Amino acid sequence: MRILLVEDDAVLADGIRAGLTLAGLTVDAVARCADADAALADTRFDAVVLDLMLPDGSGLDVLAAMRARQDATPVLLLTALDETADRVRGLDCGADDYLGKPFDLDELAARLRALSRRSGGRAEPLLRHGGLALDPSSLAASLDDVPVPLSRREFAVLSMLMERPGVIRARSELEERLYGWQEEVESNTVEVYVHNLRAKLGRGLIETVRGVGYRLRAP
Amino acid sequence: MSSLRRRLFLILLTATGLIWLSAVAWIGLVSRSELEHVLDTRLQEAARMVHSLVMAGDGAAAAFPETEPALAGSYERQLSCQVWSFDGRLIARSSGAPASEMASDREGFADREVNGETWRVYTIVDAQKGIRVVVGDRVGLRDRLVLDLIAGLAVPAVLVLPLLGLLIWWSLGQGLRPLRRVAADIAARDGEDMRPVTPEGAPSEIRPLIGALDGLFAKVEAARRHERDITAFAAHELRTPLAGLKTQAQVALAAPDDGTRQQALKQILLSVDRTSRLVRQLLALARLDSGSPGRIEEVRIGDALREVVDAMPHRSDVAVDIDPALDDALRALDREALQLLLRNLHENAVQHAREGGRVRWSLAGDGRSLIVEDDGPGIADDEMELVRQRFYRGKGARVSAGTGLGLSISDQSAARLGAKLHLGNRADARGLRVEIRFPPGPPGHG
Numbered sequence: 001m002r003i004l005l006v007e008d009d010a011v012l013a014d015g016i017r018a019g020l021t022l023a024g025l026t027v028d029a030v031a032r033c034a035d036a037d038a039a040l041a042d043t044r045f046d047a048v049v050l051d052l053m054l055p056d057g058s059g060l061d062v063l064a065a066m067r068a069r070q071d072a073t074p075v076l077l078l079t080a081l082d083e084t085a086d087r088v089r090g091l092d093c094g095a096d097d098y099l100g101k102p103f104d105l106d107e108l109a110a111r112l113r114a115l116s117r118r119s120g121g122r123a124e125p126l127l128r129h130g131g132l133a134l135d136p137s138s139l140a141a142s143l144d145d146v147p148v149p150l151s152r153r154e155f156a157v158l159s160m161l162m163e164r165p166g167v168i169r170a171r172s173e174l175e176e177r178l179y180g181w182q183e184e185v186e187s188n189t190v191e192v193y194v195h196n197l198r199a200k201l202g203r204g205l206i207e208t209v210r211g212v213g214y215r216l217r218a219p
Numbered sequence: 220m221s222s223l224r225r226r227l228f229l230i231l232l233t234a235t236g237l238i239w240l241s242a243v244a245w246i247g248l249v250s251r252s253e254l255e256h257v258l259d260t261r262l263q264e265a266a267r268m269v270h271s272l273v274m275a276g277d278g279a280a281a282a283f284p285e286t287e288p289a290l291a292g293s294y295e296r297q298l299s300c301q302v303w304s305f306d307g308r309l310i311a312r313s314s315g316a317p318a319s320e321m322a323s324d325r326e327g328f329a330d331r332e333v334n335g336e337t338w339r340v341y342t343i344v345d346a347q348k349g350i351r352v353v354v355g356d357r358v359g360l361r362d363r364l365v366l367d368l369i370a371g372l373a374v375p376a377v378l379v380l381p382l383l384g385l386l387i388w389w390s391l392g393q394g395l396r397p398l399r400r401v402a403a404d405i406a407a408r409d410g411e412d413m414r415p416v417t418p419e420g421a422p423s424e425i426r427p428l429i430g431a432l433d434g435l436f437a438k439v440e441a442a443r444r445h446e447r448d449i450t451a452f453a454a455h456e457l458r459t460p461l462a463g464l465k466t467q468a469q470v471a472l473a474a475p476d477d478g479t480r481q482q483a484l485k486q487i488l489l490s491v492d493r494t495s496r497l498v499r500q501l502l503a504l505a506r507l508d509s510g511s512p513g514r515i516e517e518v519r520i521g522d523a524l525r526e527v528v529d530a531m532p533h534r535s536d537v538a539v540d541i542d543p544a545l546d547d548a549l550r551a552l553d554r555e556a557l558q559l560l561l562r563n564l565h566e567n568a569v570q571h572a573r574e575g576g577r578v579r580w581s582l583a584g585d586g587r588s589l590i591v592e593d594d595g596p597g598i599a600d601d602e603m604e605l606v607r608q609r610f611y612r613g614k615g616a617r618v619s620a621g622t623g624l625g626l627s628i629s630d631q632s633a634a635r636l637g638a639k640l641h642l643g644n645r646a647d648a649r650g651l652r653v654e655i656r657f658p659p660g661p662p663g664h665g
Contacts, residue, residue, distance in 0.1 A: 009459045009460065009462075009463055011460065011463035011464075011467060011486045011487075011489055011490040011493075012459060012460075012462050012463035012466055014463075014467070014482075014486055015463055015465075015466030015467040015469075015470050015483065015486060016466055018467075018470040018474075018479060018482070018483060019466055019469060019470045019473070022470065022473055022474070022475070022479075053455070078462075080454070080455040080456075080458035080459050080462075081455055100458075101458040101459055101461065101462035102458060102461040102462035102464075102465045102466075103462060103465075103466075104465075104469070105465075105466050105469040105470070105473075106469070
């Protein structure tokens with residue numbers, strides 16, 4: 001999952017980025033409304049964590065602009081204002097969820113997973129494909145109830161494929177959602193992860209569609 | 220406790236009493252002179268009457284046979300009459316008249332002392348008949364007459380006075396009822412109720428008081444709203460760094476590697492420093508808001524500035540220049556407010572100075588202006604006034620560089636010193652120029 005974090009407090013932004021990365025998410029952080037608009041126009045994110053009080057305006061403006069251009073990316077508002085009226089206004093503006101500062105990092109991660117699950121139309125927290133099960137909350141994978149140790153990136157690639165089984169995912173698309181801007185994309189890494197996954201879970205699981213990308217083979 | 224009702228009651232009662240007393244005195248005086256006149260005329264009349272009855276040469280002592288003495292204390296037989304011959308014989312006297320001589324040698328009215336009593340007498344001397352006719356009455360009786368008259372007036376008045384007092388007391392209570400109503404209205408309020416007191420039906424005398432109360436209520440309400448705003452802002456501003464601290468602490472706890480943990484701990488230290496600065500500034504603002512002025516003393520500006528600069532953890536890459544002329548600048552002012560002002564302006568300047576930049580403090584305008592310049596990005600013209608507001612951070616400022624309180628505190632400290640703060644971008648180079656203009660007046664000797 002790739003998240004856009006819009007927060008102007010450097011310490012908090014750094015903490016959220018580090019914490020969500022540990023939870024298996026890819027985080028891009030910006031501090032201004034203008035940067036958020038640019039990032040949203042340029043990249044597809046799975047969810048946006050949006051602070052309300054930003055140096056060059058209100059997070060609600062960013063949100064309103066997103067919804068106005070039919071961008072349905074789930075948005076979670078972060079704010080230090082705790083008046084009910086503020087929450088109502090935020091939600092009515094098109095936000096999907098709301099967290100008051102200070103918050104619990106685990107709760108933030110859980111809410112983001114819930115948002116992603118809901119936007120993907122899934123009811124079950126676990127991702128399943130035949131005998132394969134992924135738990136996004138603990139980054140644990142199992143095949144026929146036998147735990148399979150996966151690295152963070154391997155888990156991310158596999159969960160992206162499992163979110164929409166049968167749909168071909170382009171390599172660039174996988175790469176985009178795997179790496180934040182600050183991270184350098186090494187060439188052929190997606191191939192390396194797919195190779196590792198095939199080694200751990202069996203060769204027949206991930207199918208290469210030559211020249212297009214990858215998809216999960218029906219179980 | 221002084222009571223308006225008791226005070227008015229005493230005033231009214233005393234005034235009424237005084238008026239009554241003067242009325243009694245006046246009536247006493249007037250009726251006395253009237254009485255004297257009437258009684259004197261009667262004396263004269265009686266003397267003439269007796270005189271006309273006495274025949275010439277008639278020396279008969281039987282003309283007025285002695286009768287029993289006058290009943291003491293009654294107004295009857297007030298008049299006494301004596302007829303004397305020129306050779307000093309008492310020819311006749313009325314009953315009750317003293318035997319000793321009442322007459323004087325002169326004709327007309329006289330006051331005479333007879334047997335220890337004062338008499339008012341009228342004498343007719345008739346040389347032809349060789350007699351003197353004297354008619355008199357006792358002055359004591361006249362006095363009693365006047366006293367009885369006054370008593371007749373005063374007794375009912377004294378009896379009515381308590382009744383009048385009660386009436387006044389009750390009327391005052393009625394008259395002061397609007398005041399009590401307003402008082403009850405205010406007393407019934409809770410501490411939150413700052414609505415204006417309704418002047419409906421309030422008498423014009425207490426309107427000024429109600430107006431003053433309403434003014435005070437409005438001021439208290441404004442002060443409280445201001446305080447609430449500040450508290451809400453402060454809560455908001457403190458929550459973000461708290462959220463940062465909590466998040467970083469959780470990262471440090473969950474970090475699988477030392478690098479991540481070290482980074483999180485460093486961020487925590489950074490955040491604690493910044494938060495404590497924020498708290499310090501909030502306290503400074505609260506102190507400034509509370510408005511209690513500090514002690515005025517002679518301060519050498521240069522010394523105060525060096526103290527502030529030395530006490531501050533500064534960026535090692537930023538050079539600080541202090542004009543030597545500042546060491547000669549002496550001013551009598553509130554030292555605490557000055558230090559607050561200098562610290563916040565210096566902090567602001569150092570924070571915004573460019574890397575390897577310079578902050579310069581200098582004196583200008585005949586030593587009346589203190590100037591600080593940095594070489595940072597400056598402030599956009601449309602934000603020049605906004606930056607003085609609390610918690611406003613310039614759009615051009617580095618992300619979360621400051622608390623947004625520094626210039627607001629500076630502004631208020633300057634006001635406390637009677638000085639004005641002028642913000643502007645430097646004309647000679649990039650950067651902000653803040654001028655503290657002190658009021659004209661003796662800059663102190665030095």
